[in-house]
Amino acid sequence: MGVSRVVSTSVREEPASPTQAADQQVAPAPRTLRRASPRSYAACFSPSTVAFVSVAVIILDWDDTILPNTHLAKLGFSSEDEAFEVPDHCVPVLEELSKEVENFLNACLKIGTCCIVTNGLTGWVERSCQRFLPNVVPLVEQMTVVSARSNFESVFPDRPIEWKIAVYRDLLAKRGFLQEPPVETHGVYVQQQERQPQQVIALGDSQVDRCAIQYVARRTPNTQLKSIKLLDNPSMTQLQKQLHLLGVFLVQLSGHDEPLDLELSNEMLQ
Incomplete structure (x- = not known):
């Protein structure tokens, strides 16, 4: 699979209102990565294309990206009920997930600055992590955790995309x-120095989040966005497979020298 088959570099103008953009889903459709061999995925980031080296800002969603919140809710699990305890038979499964999350977050921290942005209220990430993924807590503590809802719901009522854009x-x-960028003075004129694009890697399951980060990146000078849309409402197994795949290719992804707009499919996780 060549790079051209998974890379979306086209720029399409959105409506003036980001909320309208999300409602109409006008952002270009991401290229979907479907089932193939690991060698095929590696070819997307072949050595000839891995030339970009920069400290990345990695933006992660939490629910259904790191924490399988939908799956846990279906099981009747709660992180808000202080009396709730994870059933013994579920502990090994969560421990396996925790190992994959740890590997993935460690990979993220090695290549850049990590931020977790959630629409949950302040404290939700920390509480749910402590309840279901306690071994991950030290890694989360190394990251910036921001509640988009707590910071901007009062400013933009009922407009989650605006919360994310603001954050x-x-x-x-x-x-x-x-x-x-820095400027250099030569006599009577000023010449801007060239500088390397600053890259943003955004990972999450929400189409709204994808629209929001694209809206911001296109209006931020010298920014190179690599956006990956994950599965909606993943099972615990699907989430674990996603994190494993992302962890394997994260270095190649960060080194790729073009913008990316990708979507993982359930087919490729089989």
Whole structure:
């Protein structure tokens, strides 16, 4: 599979309102990665294309990206009920998931700065992690965790995409993405120095989140976005397989020298 089959670099203008953009799903459809051999996926990031080296900002969703919240809810599990205890027969399954999450988050931390952005309320990530993935807590503590809802729901009532847009803008601004590159004075004129694009890697299951980060990235100078849309409402097994696959190819993904807009399919996880 060549790069051209999985890379989407086209730029399409969205409506002025990001909420309208999400409602109409006007963002270009991501390229879908379907079933193939690991060698085929590796070919997408062949050595000839891996030339981009930069400290990445990695933006992760939490529910159904790291924590299988939908699957746990179907089982009747709760992280909010203090009296709730995970049944003994489920502990080994969660421990296996925890190992995969640890491997994935460690891989993320090796290549960049990691941020977890959730629409859950402040404290939700920490509480749910402690309840279901306690071994992951030390890794989460090394990351910036932001509740988009708690910070921006009062400003944008009932508009989750606006919450995420506001958080993404803030995160990138704090990391210098909105700063102008250095300038060099030569006599009476100023010449801007070339600088390497700053890359953002965004992973999550939500189409709204995908639209939001694309909306921000296209309006942020010198930004190279690599967006991966994950499965909707994954089972625990599917989530574990997704994280394993992403962890294997994360270094190649970060080194790829073009923007990416990908979508994982259930077929490729079989």
